[in-house]
Amino acid sequence: MQKLPATPWPKQPGARNQTLRRMKILTALLLAACLTAAAAGHSQTITLHLHQASLQKVFREIRKQTGYLFLYHTESIGQASPVDLDVTGAGLREVLDRCFRDQPLTWELMDRTIIVRPRENQPATAGVTGRDIDLKGRVENEAGEPLEGITVGIRGSTRGTSTNREGEFHLEGVNEQATLVLTGTNIETLEVKVAGRSQLRITVRTRISRLDEVQVIGYGSVKRRYSTGSVSTLSADKIGRQPVTNPLAVLQGQVPGVYIQTQNGMPGGNFKVEIRGRGSIAAGTSPLFIVDGVPYESTPLNNLLSDFTPISGYISPLNGINPADIESISVLKDADATAIYGSRGANGVVLITTKKGKAGASRIELGLRQGFSQLSSSPDLLGLRDYLTLRREAFAHDGVQPNAANAPDLVLWDTTHGTNWVKYLLGNRSPLTQASGSISGGNAQLNFLFSTHFRHEGILLPGQFYYEQAGGLLNLNHESANHRFRLAVSTQYNTDKDKSIIPSTLSVFTLPPNYPLYDDQGKLNWTGTYDNPLGLLRQRARSNSGSWVANTTLNYLFPRKVSLQLSAGYTRVDLDQVMIQPLSAQNPLLAFEGSSSFGHMISQSLIAEPQLQLERRLGQGTLSILAGASYQQSRRSQYLLHGTNYSNEDLMGSIAGAGTIAYASTSSQEYRYGAVFARINYHLQKKYLINASLRRDGSSRFGPGREFGNFGAVGAAWLFGEEKGVRKSLPWLSFGKLKASYGLTGNDQIADYQYLSTYGAGSPYDGGSTLQPERLANSRYSWETTRKLEAGMELGFFRDRLLGTFTWFYNRSGNQLVSYPVPYLTGFSSYQANLPALVQNEGWELDLQATLLRAGTFQWTTSLNLTIPRNRLVRYPGLASSPYANLLVEGQDLSVVKGLHFLGIDPQTGVAEFQDRNGDGRIDRIHDLAVIGRTSPYYYGGFTNELRWKGFSCNLFLQFSKQFSKGASILPGYRLNQFSVVMDRWQQPGDQTDIPRAMANPSPDFTRSTYLQLADRFFYNTAYLRLKNLTLGYQLPEAALARLKMKGCYLGLNAQNLLTVKKRASLYDPETQLGGIAPFRTLLAEIRVTL
């Protein structure tokens, strides 16, 4: 009701703003009157007996009887002539027509408001013939979603209206030959001929400008145009496109400043996330994840059950959030955006908002994706012939006779048939099915969305191994008729099931190619410490996790824009794991008994946050204030049972079948957290923005007296593009903003209870339980703090067809919280402490979005983001006498790698030569090391191209990154398979090469070869460019949809990790490097139907 149509108003030079404001006040007052009247009850008919009455008086009477409001300029109504009215039980429309018949005024009914305005441009439509009709319509975007607030005007007239939440508008008395003009901040202006129709469905094209997208930020939302902080938002269309199991996978390459590295490419595998670099030497670097307002688990679920690592590695808790249910992901980076989260904002904040229902007819969406996955890149290992050649060469060089103990591969095994173990284990294609369904709808008062999904995929291993996800989401939103009270309820439950094996896969990759699976008696063959791949496949691992997030928000809007909100949330994540290692499946060298391990973990978190918000005009600007408090309580508990002495291997899935419970352990942690916060925001003339936030935090992770910390930030922005001078002189510049922020945030990501000295359960002795010291306690540590400074510029060109954001950030993290490594002499490997070290993260971020081509229905949009980070340990007093003396270097990156300087291979002996830096005549692994590089990224980013033509779309997403990594060992002739780079080995005196001679038996020369892994020459550039996603889609045209009685139908082909451009190195994959399996390549066909 308070919305005023923007264009149809008469132009009153100079006074428009002022008038508008007055109108608003008037509306507010009338609104109050209306509400009073509403209580009395209204009739739909009017009875009036007036003679020569002023219009004001008529309006008053009508309002009294019907409750309808009038909106008008006092000036314009002053020129109206008095009216005579004598009606009994007449309709409103009839009465109004009579009132305005001979007036220089016209009227229009909008909702329950009658807008009165001068009849100025009337003559323009005078020549048009044709009758007037009532026109109803609905405005939608390309995706068929209703658009609210679109102005629908009539060409040549000042009349018009705007669309409601359902995208609907209603115009009365429109000439059937008129032309409608649709305008809005987010859409391309569109003209539509009425052509006699009384019902219109209009699809408009969303404008490329993303400046008016609403971004979710901490405790609120803001239009990108008016944001003072650094917030990157990823919307549903980008999130849902990639067929991945984890929302983190979607962020990779999409958001500047966010570095995401796959730790293990198996479905359900974990990701490393760093926002604007690693600020902490040893505390957690994971950002704070918030799902629909509720803080979400960020530590891998099986972290504390370290025995329980399946082949996919650590289990990311984010697997519990279905990417397809996400409406948007906002990544908050700078102080201005993150300081409202105080102590937990130092590593950035990721806000995940789930999809909500929309008012309107119920929509049913069904989707199905079907395809397969395969290994995207295979390590480049030696084949049997090359492997054996090197082995024989090695024994010849060593002068050692191969025998059954030192060379079973040469003496005992078949030297004619080899197996590629990577292909053997992961060479399969495995099917993938993903199905989803949702239903949404509702009205202005209540809307809902229910969605459910299921995913099943094989994990390439031969046998019955798979990964499954299933879950559902229900969101309900209620808004009272007077728009004052709102209630939002959101709940989602997702499960995943990982049925796989234990993680020795990488060791199997380097098995000699002729390793026999069976011995002479047909039993599994075991030799030395080799892992038999068949044994591995008989060791079963099952992980089931469930994740429940529920949130309720109550909001009441008091008069004068004061709103009170209470939100309360609960999350529960549980993990149930079983690992079965039958004796027959294990190397008898390493295991004496079969064993089963059973683990269970529950993590629960409760949060309550009251908030008060108010908005005021202050001077020429708007002041908004937010104040709130937050209280959180989390518990995590787990147990682990280890059963042995099973009478039958078939019973191993149950702890009850165990003859002996070899050990049991439990642990539990509690975390409490309380905070109060406030934010003050001032907008002046929509050009000058200032934002300040403050938070005081208390965390139970710190010892008595050190629980509390204060954090805060200030941000400011100047929309210089709005300045008159700029507008005039630079007409092609459609948007320009300069912004800067500075503030203080903290980090409390450490283990609980580190200040407390305790004893826990030890190994049983003498038939009883025992106690062992748990940790070296230190009660003197406190918050790690990060000071963040940022400056940025956002520019829009050619009506925002090209948008660019350039940001420079400069973060300094001090009072470093570290798990301080100590020598084992102390009985432990580390304790918790603060270090005086100061770490700096500086960098540049670039984000470009452009519509390159637009011709007819063809459109080509592209976006590019690039981050160039630089990490530096600024200072660390006492570094030389600290345990980090050999690990860190002042002035260098935290990920600094020290190594030996490789001088080459001695052409006479074929032995690796290194520089003896300290000149003591020998090479050692401490004193001859120097910095050879770093493993943190040099740059990273992503590049997206989207082409649309009629219903066809093509989307191409490339992701790139440059970093370095140590490679696998280079030991030509050794009894484990090697990367093919070793074929360039030295063979005879005079050979010039980088690879030493083949060696198989320990000797000082062999030890030299083991040092190659430390050498600068084999510190690889692992830069890569990956075609992360390619999607081809086709949206059925309206005509076909009408025939099929559908609202939408999309057909698509989708390829993930299709191609990777990389350099040759002794690595499994440039991204997972030596740590895990490369991300799978997935090819899918997709159909999505909207009913």
Place this chain on the structure above:
Amino acid sequence: MLLLRKYLLVSLLLACGIPQLACRRMVTAGAPADQLTPEKVYSTASGATAVLGNIYAQFEVGASVAANLNPLSSYADETLSSAGDLYTTEFNSSQLTPANSYNLDIWRGLYGVVYQCNAFLEGLRQLPADQAADLGQLTGEGLFLRGLAYYYLVSLYGDVPLLLSTDAARNSQAARTPAAEVMTRTRQDLEEAITLLSSTYPGAEKTRANKLAAQALLARVSLDQGDWARAEELASQVIQSGNYALEPNMDQVYRAGSPETILAAWNPFGYVLSGAIYITDSGVPPYYLTDDLYQSFEPADQRRSRWVGTSTDGGGTYYFPYKYKNRDQGGNPEYLCILGLAEQYLIRAESLARQEQVDEALDDLNAVRQRAGLSPVQGPVSQDSCLALILEERRHEWVGEWAHRFIDLKRLGLLDSVLGPQKPYWKSSGRNLPIPLDELNRDPNLTQNEGY
């Protein structure tokens, strides 16, 4: 503006008031349910005893200190490892690199015992008077276990930091203490332990140290330090105590509760980890006896027929240490033997021989030989031959166990002459194992041994 001020006031009240309300209590987590504070642990004797139990457990199931020493049988001339991984093969060629993770395990396990003993001895001081009836026994056991750990640390690494408290700040910067000083302190501790410990075992089994165990260990340390008289005296006290006897059935010597056992480490499974590692059904065993060792047994020696197992693969026959018979649960329970009577006979024999009492020495030597089914050595023999015979007997008594062979060769200065001809890259500096790389990286005052 008035209203505005009101709201500001409310916000300010919220901002300032809540931290006072949401005070410390709101952000203080309860103590973890599965853990105890030291105050509670050391408020009762049973709490202290539970801490002590875990220290004993470190030798077998906890940190598997004993099993960590198995690779030293390859480092000496007893076995060869077939595992094939890099760090195991380093032991085969007696060429350890500081990064060797098995070496780190040895170091870490032993210093773990030292730390826990120090924490235990410190904690005992808090024991209330009404719980202090066994304070002497408990203190004695703490000193005994710390002495045992230091004996191995010095024997393997030479100079090592002598840590007698749990002060992490000081310990993490500790420098190495001369080996002689560590051993002097160890002998003092053991002497004290002897005075504190009771003659009877505190438990039902011989799984916690008594006075005789401390005497047995000190006898070994005294021999190692060349204090022949004290070694002889202590070994005699143990042998003559009448508590122990040589077990004629060789299959039963290492069973739980064997009459030879002076001290054993309890385990819940009935099999001993460090022994079970060796046992092989078929194929190349993980550690197989060197030909030289196998051939050195006299044919009648029951230690070869009973304590050495056989496995075949690819036409070859391999022998492995088989003193402990169990590889899984069930069967007659076995505990890890830490101190046994046969060693005391051989200690006394050696100290007597050193003191020129060769005939008496032969008596003790023959006691062990006869138990193994061998004929007694008839005198007269020279002192040198007697010592050589004793060394040979020791070699056959503890194949692959507790690094006995390496430590013997080292204390007798025989490493170069014995290992030199067998190991092509042997260097004298190999007498000390390298200080682990990780440890050097973390303690800036720690220095590396010569040769690494």
